[in-house]
Amino acid sequence: MTADALAAAERYLMLNARLIDRLRYERLMGAGSPDRVLAVLRAYQNADGGFGNALEPDLRGPGSQPEPVEVAFWILDELDAFDDPMVTGACDYLMTITTGDGGVPFVLPSVRATPRAPWWETPDDPPGYLIPTASIAGLLHEHKVAHPWLAPATEFTWAAIEATTEVQPYNARAIVNFLERVPDRERAHREFARLREAILATVALDPDASGEAHFPLDFAPEPGELPLFADEVIEQHLDALIDQQTDDGGWVPNFPMWTPVVAHEWGGFLTVERLKTLKAYGRLTS
Template identity: 80%
Template sequence: MKTLTNDALAAARRYLLLNARLIDRLRCERLLDGGPVDRALAVLRSYQNADGGFGNALEPDLRGPESQPEPVEVAFWILDELDAFDDPMVIRACDHLLTVTAPDGGVPFVLPSVRTSPRAPWWETPDDPPGSLVPTASIAGLLHKHKVEHPWLGPATEFTWAAIGGTSELQPYTARAILHFLEHVPDRDRAHDEFARLREAILATVSLDPAAEGEAHFPLDFVPEPGTLPLFGEEVLEAHLDALIDQQGEDGGWAPNFPMWTPVVAHEWGGFLTVSRLRTLKAYGRLTS
């Protein structure tokens, strides 16, 4: 079993100092050194708009200031890392989600306001977008995980159940969102039933070869920390944890394997993902003590 050496960890820290945003440096400081939560929260709060939503390139491929649903998910993942779901940012963001939720109970993948700012080419939407499992399912899953009560969550949960029930073939990001929701939604019997029904469809979106190139989605993208739903066996996870250590770049970071459409996002995604990879290695006991 491989572990990330102290030299490799030092290289990752140097990579973050040279390339990463302040929010990601502070995520790393909290993860590895028990750094202060308050400072990380103050920086995250600067990405939140007056309407309660998040924007301002917190999701690096959305460069504009306007609030979008996906940056709420990114903010919530960071709050999850910081164990700070009691911060007022959460309720403010949920209040905002109420204002952009589609009639079906889900939030759209992206809102038409995205057209006013530079963004990656895949952020496109019709004029009246419907709710989408990405990011509704992940946001709902995180709120359930932290037992947050808010009027947005009930309809969003029902939307997610209905959308899952009508699903048989999946795309990778949708599969990951569904898996996270099923991991944390309170109705455990229903979650296990849907997981059993969709397990093979989820696995069909996974690249089990650690050397797969291109925009592959690997087991650790689906289970970045140990969970309760039996998607992968121990041998698969161990092999991919070894591979994750080997995939650290010569510069000390972990590079994105999806398109970089403008130069700055390579640095911003690299910093975000490097901290996420370190978090996964720590969660599975692969950092040198």
């Protein structure tokens, strides 16, 4: 990525992004303080320990929901800050919404009372779901967090994965996130080998695929252990990722923007995510 392209990305973030994503960018480039990112992230956490307040831009309400916990944990992951008290508070919150089988729902019925994207729908008594249980559990394992929520959530995730034969893209990404991080590596590789072709069937290998496509770098935003893609596929999509930067300097979502503000919020978030990926693969230097 050229210096001019990086400067354009920074300008895009200054014009469009939320404060938390601007500070994440500064930290990514080595100039910012993790404490400032944590201070802003803390403002999205509620008294019950969960996260809301449009940390996940398509959930506009103030109340806690499961998926914003995952969003918060990915930010804590990039800061290597899983010793922050926010983690324990969030896990305590997850304990209060966990179903009998150990998973947390995709979204809670309380979402109905708040503005949100139309795809955030749920039955009255939602079941545990791989999204976001699998990714949250994987991140807690990666950072060696001990909390009573984790063991039942892990067993739920293993059971859900082992019952899986066909997957949708977001489920597949959650499965990969978990299998990359869970401590039982033999079991992880066994399930990955069984599901690899089903996961690959959800991936758009053509960098020019249109619509709400899911590309290799969505599944492997940083180098991992699981052999999901050949090196040449990753390199092809890194080239494409650089080319997909818009004239405004950012990267734009390929899923529906249902209200104007989310286009800016997702654009800023996604631009930081794309720059993280380029840096992880050595295409961006700070």
